[in-house]
Amino acid sequence: MESRTAVALIRFGLGRRGGEPLPADPAGWLAAQLDAADPGCASASAAEGLAALYADRREQRAGGHPTRTRDLFRADAAAAAALLLETPTPFRERLVWFWANHFTVSRRHGGLEALCFPFVQQAIRPHVTGRFSDMLLAVARHPAMLIYLDAARSIGPDSPAGLRTHRGLNENFARECLELHTLGRDAGYTQADVTAFAALFTGWGLGREDAAPGFAYFPRRHQPGAATLMGHTWPDGEAGGVAALRWLGTHPATCRRLAEKLVRHFVADAPPPETVGHVASALRAGGGDLRAAALALLDLPQAWQTDGKLRTPFDYAVAALRALDLPAERRPDLTAVLARLGQPWMAAPLPDGWPDTAADWADGEMLLRRADWSSAIAGRADGVDPMALAQAALGPCLGAPTALALGRAASRREALALLLASPEFQRR
Amino acid sequence: MRLTRRTALLGLASAVMLGRASLAVAAAPTARRLIVVLLRGGLDGLAVVVPRGDPDLAGWRAPLVPEGLLDLGGIWGLHPGLAGLHGLYAAGELLAVQAVASPDRSRSHFAAQDTLELGAAHGISSGWLNRAAALVPDDGPERALAVGPAMPLLLRGPTPTGSWQPAGGSPPPADFYATLRTLYRDDPLVGPALARALDERGLAAAALGGADPAPHGGFAALCAAAGRLLAAPAGARIAALELGGWDTHVNQPARLAAALRPLDEGLMALRRGLGDTWRETAVLVVTEFGRTVRMNGAHGTDHGTATLALLLGGNVAGGRVSGDWPGLRRSRLFENRDLQPTADVRSLAKGVLAQHFGLDGAALDRVFPASPLAPPLPALLRG
Helix, strand or coil: CCHHHHHHHHHHCCCCCCCCCCCCCHHHHHHHHHHCCCCCCCCCCHHHHHHHHHHHHHHHHCCCCCCHHHHHHHHHHHHHHHHHHHCCCHHHHHHHHHHHHHCCCCCCCCCCCCCHHHHHHHHHHHHCCCEHHHHHHHHHHCHHHHHHCCHHHCCCCCCHHHHHHCCCCCCHHHHHHHHHHCCCHHHCCCHHHHHHHHHHHCCEEECCCCCCCCEEECHHHCCCCCEEECCEEECCCHHHHHHHHHHHHCCHHHHHHHHHHHHHHHCCCCCCHHHHHHHHHHHHHCCCEHHHHHHHHHHCHHHHCCCCCECCHHHHHHHHHHHHCCCHHHCCCHHHHHHHHCCCCCCCCCCCCCCCCHHHHCCHHHHHHHHHHHHHHHCCCCCCCHHHHHHHHHHHHCCHHHHHHHHHCCCHHHHHHHHHHCCHHHEC | CCCCHHHHHHHHHHHHHHCCHHHHHCCCCCCCEEEEEEECCCCCHHHCEECCCCCCHHHHHHHHCCCCCEECCCCCEECCCCHHHHHHHHCCCEEEEEEEECCCCCCCHHHHHHHHHHCCCCCCCCCHHHHHHHHCCCCCCCCEEEECCCCCHHHCCCCCEEEECCCCCCCCCHHHHHHHHHHHCCCCCCHHHHHHHHHHHCCHHHHHHCCCCCCCHHHHHHHHHHHHHHHCCCCCCEEEEEECCCCCCCCHHHHHHHHHHHHHHHHHHHHHHHHHHHHHEEEEEEECCCEECCCCCCCCCCECCCEEEEEECCCECCCEEECCCCCCCHHHCECCCECCCCEEHHHHHHHHHHHHHCCCHHHHHHHCCCCCCCCCCCCCECC
8 A cells, every 4th residue: 555545545534444445546536525425324304303302301391201312312323423434435524524523512512412413414514515604604503503502592682582581692602603613713803793793693593393493583582783793794684694604704814724723634733834824725715615625635745644643532433443344233332432432422522622633632541441442342353364454454554563563462353452552543 | 842951951861871962962952061261372281281290391491380380190280370270170170181282383373263263274164162052952042152352253153142241341461551562662642641551550560570460350250250151041051251361472480370360260260150050061271372392582482383271170070181292302392392282172172072062973073074183082071
């Protein structure tokens, strides 16, 4: 395996699946995935998630112990895991989970269990090769985000509903949208901008659970009048929020920040400025075209060097399970694996998502947990030749000491465990 | 009419006496149990059932002969770490078989373990114990059970098998972490963190020093569970367990002592777990190959050929070391380095299957095809 092939499979993809065919043209293979149809995921919709949530709440109030939302989460997680392990377009799938982490929603927040995977399916997946603004708008309107960052609770204090209930703005979504989703903390916005931005989104909420579950706009909650955000004035009504999001989604500061995150994810923990500039230019030139940004990453010579990034537990578990390529009935539950390895699925602690640098994950006990798990999972593999698998999964990244240790291992299982626990396998 | 275990037991006994075992017992569930323990890594049989009376032993490996050997009679002494097994030997329930080997001569762990478990060097894909399970009369839902984190090749195949492992799984062998420490040592990104974590767990240092490494609760707990599972009236009749830690290239005395302790504890726990069923049970302990007769330069031994196998159980004709002892004279060594094999490990397994379950020649040929040169060993059980 040539080094560019290894990079394509390991860094840009999700790790080679078993002995799947090697792409002849690594960059071409990756680029083609951006134009391929998304294989799709058998996930529930937000409407189904909300229906489960509401039904569970009703049953709980009646003293029952409902499991609809948990069951839905499990079914969606199983479908998402199967796609991660089987997808023929792993670069595309990596982008899905990159953007899902950028727009974190977390099941740690009450009521979100049945909405997390529908969020990825409906707000993220359709847009990973489209425009960032479209993704941003889909995210802002999705019930999961409306609940997670409280936008659905925000009411214009001078709106009819606000005057009647004496409730007011909730700035949570507005602040995180500026700080985390778009411009970034250093872009120069003020508290007044945050407040104005929050006012723009008043009225964005969830329809009545018995009539129209899902996004709805409530004019009676909307803070009346135009709002000024960073020197621009935005119209009254729902259109004002939409226009502001579109402006933020193509703002140079947003492009720069997204570029930096992409480069950090795909190239290096400390992104070299020139690489960020290249990706940011592509984003700006295409009006926030995420496909162009992904292609720009492939242009970077630094991206094709093999001194890889440390895999997060998510990257690690997915890569290990793809390498083992177990039949579906013998695969472990990815949700349980990720919880064990310290990165529980859809459960980031804070809205900024999971961190993306080695310093955050190179914890000894967490690495040992990977080792423990690799020893356990190696027992499920059948008739695998560990050395052949090492060559297949790591190619030129396999170092001599690890190869030697695999050859010396006292059993296939031990060799397989060593391979999955090796320093090389912790990188992408 | 559904046969009860009681009638089955009577049926089995009479069938064996009548010499038409396989036919007769085919309809009658057996009361007998067979447990196979795989020692992965290549056990140095010469350091466990030690031929201390062999005049050439000291010349090859005096530093590897443990002090305080437990007497087994004749030229033999037992490793002092196996006090429990020594008690069984004294009670006549442990048979040691020396100088056995599988047909594999590769000295490769993987190839040798495959051959040991498949029961043939090639041309077959199911484990011999799985094939045997199909022929053992049993009306239970699962004929055989893998106890532990992995389903060994030994038990894989068309016969339905189950597996059992405790919640939380079993800890990996301590050697695993020692190897990882070495592999991570020069890695600036993850090496220091891993080393610190290992120190905190206190595993690797103990393993390297040969002190009590991993929580042995692991194997002993598995054995105790296996005993209870097999003692249950409707439980499986056949089980497999595995234990690692035998690949003693370096500092063998300490490592071997550390590996033998859980084995001894485990086999005793197995016996306790079986309770009265111990009388109906045979436990076969085998490893993929032995180790070099000559000590290597690191106070250890390298991959060899013939080695030791153990058979224990309430009905075993034990209290002796059997096998055709080839001796340790230079001219007698296999390829001038290993103990010469004088029996095929399949002969031992065939003898157990024949005498324990009453399998006839045709049935044994199905379990171990193409093994005419490995006839069943006689007189392994009391009857």
